[in-house]
Amino acid sequence: MPATYEPIATTTLSSSATSYTFSSIPSTYTDLVLVVAGTFTNTNSGGNLRLNGDTGTNYSTTALRGTGTTVYATRSTNRSFIAGNEDGSSSGPWIFIWNINNYANASTYKTVLVRASDAGAYVSETAGLWRSTSAINSITFITFDPGISSGTTLTLYGIKAA
Amino acid sequence: MLAGNTFYDPANFISIATFALTTNTTSVTFSSIPQTYKHLQVRIYGKSEGITYPTDNLQISFNGSSTSGDYASHYLLSSGSAASSGARTTWGDGLFNMVGRNGTWGSCVVDFLDYTSTNKFATVRGIGGSDANGSGNIALSSVLWHPSSPAAITSITLDPNGNTWSSGSHIALYGIKG
Numbered sequence: 497m498p499a500t501y502e503p504i505a506t507t508t509l510s511s512s513a514t515s516y517t518f519s520s521i522p523s524t525y526t527d528l529v530l531v532v533a534g535t536f537t538n539t540n541s542g543g544n545l546r547l548n549g550d551t552g553t554n555y556s557t558t559a560l561r562g563t564g565t566t567v568y569a570t571r572s573t574n575r576s577f578i579a580g581n582e583d584g585s586s587s588g589p590w591i592f593i594w595n596i597n598n599y600a601n602a603s604t605y606k607t608v609l610v611r612a613s614d615a616g617a618y619v620s621e622t623a624g625l626w627r628s629t630s631a632i633n634s635i636t637f638i639t640f641d642p643g644i645s646s647g648t649t650l651t652l653y654g655i656k657a658a
Numbered sequence: 659m660l661a662g663n664t665f666y667d668p669a670n671f672i673s674i675a676t677f678a679l680t681t682n683t684t685s686v687t688f689s690s691i692p693q694t695y696k697h698l699q700v701r702i703y704g705k706s707e708g709i710t711y712p713t714d715n716l717q718i719s720f721n722g723s724s725t726s727g728d729y730a731s732h733y734l735l736s737s738g739s740a741a742s743s744g745a746r747t748t749w750g751d752g753l754f755n756m757v758g759r760n761g762t763w764g765s766c767v768v769d770f771l772d773y774t775s776t777n778k779f780a781t782v783r784g785i786g787g788s789d790a791n792g793s794g795n796i797a798l799s800s801v802l803w804h805p806s807s808p809a810a811i812t813s814i815t816l817d818p819n820g821n822t823w824s825s826g827s828h829i830a831l832y833g834i835k836g
Binding site: 568 | 669670671672673674675676678701702703734735736737738739740741758763764765766767785786787788789790791792793794795796797798826828830832
């Protein structure tokens with residue numbers, strides 16, 4: 497019974513950035529888990545994911561989000577990223593946990609699950625789709641308005657099934 | 659660490675068994691589950707052969723039991739356009755909307771906490787769903803197994819709501835040490 501759940505790479509941002517990319521991800525695991533903990537530099541920011549550098553409108557989501565007063569069911573289609581949260585009311589601190597199961601298969605579209613938590617603003621869970629059959633070899637965590645704060649940590653884990 | 663000895667970091671997350679399906683399959687059973695872990699986790703990338711609806715429930719049977727009155731469940735769900743919650747008190751409902759269906763692949767992560775306990779009923783929680791660029795569901799769900807007396811979980815049978823698992827589905831069981 498082999499042990500698994502290994503850290504592949506980790507970083508703590510030493511300065512604010514609009515994105516961070518894990519590249520050359522080995523295909524030897526079954527699932528990936530990306531944990532991102534930190535803050536944004538602006539309250540309008542959101543945490544998003546792009547795969548293999550694809551900037552095309554090949555992503556979509558179905559989401560459930562609670563703000564403390566209201567629960568929202570939301571959907572996005574034909575986007576250029578998977579939105580991990582749709583709430584722009586807080587800069588954090590927040591946590592994103594992204595589960596990317598069966599990421600190395602080259603025959604089906606990829607489904608991503610993400611739980612996002614900002615105790616001061618919202619909690620959400622999202623199913624995201626990347627309409628590509630390519631094996632995932634790079635993951636970019638990205639925000640657009642305007643950045644991820646210095647001190648934010650990003651860790652990518654690999655889980656390997658027997 | 660003792661002087662002169664190398665650091666020993668015991669592995670905490672262990673792969674126990676996996677079903678990587680190469681044909682459509684009615685159900686999968688993890689049997690003879692070791693009682694040496696604190697928690698279990700099942701990770702699924704899969705879909706059913708069901709049609710029409712974008713996700714299927716994950717039907718769970720513990721220790722071979724499908725006694726309807728021994729199971730209960732709750733869910734919180736988004737269909738993309740409406741949020742809902744509900745509860746069931748029968749075996750067949752399982753964890754709601756956990757895997758893909760109707761040609762759409764889905765994912766879920768299911769936790770079985772303190773599964774060896776014989777002094778409290780087993781409770782399972784899962785997060786799962788699928789998206790198909792215009793349809794899909796995302797859900798948080800839980801299942802309680804409450805037979806006449808609490809029992810340690812030694813086997814887990816999983817099927818997609820009475821449908822068959824599609825070829826290509828990947829269902830993996832892990833043990834987590836305490």
